[in-house]
Amino acid sequence: xxxxxxxxxxxxxxxxxxxLLLFVWLxxxxxxxxxxxxxxxxxxxxxRRQERFQRRVELAxxxxxxxxxxxxxxxxxxxxxxxxxxPRPGRFEFRVTRPGRVANIDVxxxxxxxxxxxxxxxxxxxxxxxxxxxxxxGGRPEALRDWWLTMVWSGAVDAVxxxxxxxxxxxxxxxxxxxxxxAAGLAALAAGVVACAAFLFGA
Amino acid sequence: xxPGETNNKRTLAxxxxxxxxxVHLLGGLFLGPLAIVFALSAILLxxxxxxxxxxGAKRSEAVRVPAGIERLEGMERVRAAxxxxxxxxxxGEIGFVGLNGRARTLTIPVTRPGWExxxxxxxxxxxxxxxxxxxxxxxxxxxxxxxxxxxxxNIRGNWILTRLWRWFADAxxxxxxxxxxxxxxxxxxxxxxxKAGLALAGAGAVTLxxxxxxxxx
Numbered sequence: 001x002x003x004x005x006x007x008x009x010x011x012x013x014x015x016x017x018x019x020l021l022l023f024v025w026l027x028x029x030x031x032x033x034x035x036x037x038x039x040x041x042x043x044x045x046x047x048r049r050q051e052r053f054q055r056r057v058e059l060a061x062x063x064x065x066x067x068x069x070x071x072x073x074x075x076x077x078x079x080x081x082x083x084x085x086x087p088r089p090g091r092f093e094f095r096v097t098r099p100g101r102v103a104n105i106d107v108x109x110x111x112x113x114x115x116x117x118x119x120x121x122x123x124x125x126x127x128x129x130x131x132x133x134x135x136x137x138g139g140r141p142e143a144l145r146d147w148w149l150t151m152v153w154s155g156a157v158d159a160v161x162x163x164x165x166x167x168x169x170x171x172x173x174x175x176x177x178x179x180x181x182x183a184a185g186l187a188a189l190a191a192g193v194v195a196c197a198a199f200l201f202g203a
Numbered sequence: 204x205x206p207g208e209t210n211n212k213r214t215l216a217x218x219x220x221x222x223x224x225x226v227h228l229l230g231g232l233f234l235g236p237l238a239i240v241f242a243l244s245a246i247l248l249x250x251x252x253x254x255x256x257x258x259g260a261k262r263s264e265a266v267r268v269p270a271g272i273e274r275l276e277g278m279e280r281v282r283a284a285x286x287x288x289x290x291x292x293x294x295g296e297i298g299f300v301g302l303n304g305r306a307r308t309l310t311i312p313v314t315r316p317g318w319e320x321x322x323x324x325x326x327x328x329x330x331x332x333x334x335x336x337x338x339x340x341x342x343x344x345x346x347x348x349x350x351x352x353x354x355x356x357n358i359r360g361n362w363i364l365t366r367l368w369r370w371f372a373d374a375x376x377x378x379x380x381x382x383x384x385x386x387x388x389x390x391x392x393x394x395x396x397x398k399a400g401l402a403l404a405g406a407g408a409v410t411l412x413x414x415x416x417x418x419x420x
Contacts, residue, residue, distance in 0.1 A: 015400065018400050018407065022411045031241075031376060037356040098419065136249070164241075189233065
């Protein structure tokens with residue numbers, strides 16, 4: 001029984017590692033850039049492209065804000081995750097975000113003219129935005145995922161995270177069952193546990 | 204090639220493999236708990252719960268306000284604020300130092316894993332009010348995942364433990380890259396897993412590229 005578990009654990013460790021390889025690299029490298037905003041690759045915001053245009057739109061007089069916003073986006077040919085801005089009288093404003101692009105949409109309720117300010121960033125900016133593109137914010141419970149691709153990406157984040165946890169635990173199992181490098185392995189594992197515990201509970 | 208040369212090559216290949224195996228094994232064992240911290244916190248950040256309501260415990264104390272703190276900017280102002288925190292017996296990462304010139308007050312949010320302090324300083328009276336909130340495990344994980352981070356980078360890492368954690372976060376990334384590279388090398392040696400491994404690596408790459416393309420275009 002245990003040898004069957006050992007064999008399949010080793011296979012799944014290998015398979016999960018290979019399938020998740022590029023996902024893990026994406027989150028690792030983007031995380032590094034987020035912690036080092038002075039690095040040249042993290043300076044993508046300086047090279048952003050901004051454009052501004054306006055177009056007349058048909059804005060429904062009534063209806064849920066989400067549906068009205070989606071209708072405006074459809075007319076403007078814009079897709080992405082909606083973020084609500086502080087409301088102003090006489091305006092219907094919101095922001096649409098997707099990795100690499102942010103569009104501020106401001107509809108004048110008196111004349112139905114939508115002013116769009118769109119910002120586009122380079123590949124480093126896309127990488128940066130992918131790291132934290134979840135469609136939700138901790139301090140804003142009213143912000144919910146409203147774009148299907150955000151839900152897909154959020155699911156991928158969960159899957160990659162679960163995969164990493166599996167890789168860590170299955171790796172520990174493989175080492176434990178192999179009986180090799182016991183002392184060095186125990187020292188390495190203990191060092192990692194102590195480091196985490198020190199920051200989590202000792203800081 | 205002479206037999207001696209072939210033996211040397213085999214010995215070298217075995218040494219390289221053994222080295223790769225050690226990096227993968229020992230690096231993986233050290234990295235394991237760190238990787239679990241980041242992965243767990245990623246899941247929690249992906250599914251945030253509402254922030255707990257209610258004010259925290261409050262206390263007031265007289266403090267000596269560093270002269271000219273209102274005129275300071277950036278890290279200089281943070282260092283001056285740190286002097287106020289030292290008098291209050293507080294330590295942690297200073298989020299920012301907000302000045303209300305009209306009311307002549309300073310607001311200094313301070314965080315450390317599991318703790319939030321909001322310090323309000325009345326510059327005229329030299330009086331500081333400290334509001335303390337205790338947070339749970341999830342918040343501790345959030346702190347570790349998000350700090351130091353990209354926001355207000357010119358003052359970030361103003362607490363020594365944040366700077367130390369930045370080092371660990373970087374080490375996590377570099378070790379992860381090394382472990383994945385050695386993992387690929389070790390997999391490539393195992394002929395039995397070649398086909399399945401290639402198929403899965405390809406499937407993972409196609410999945411990621413497809414998702415990123417759909418998101419970004």
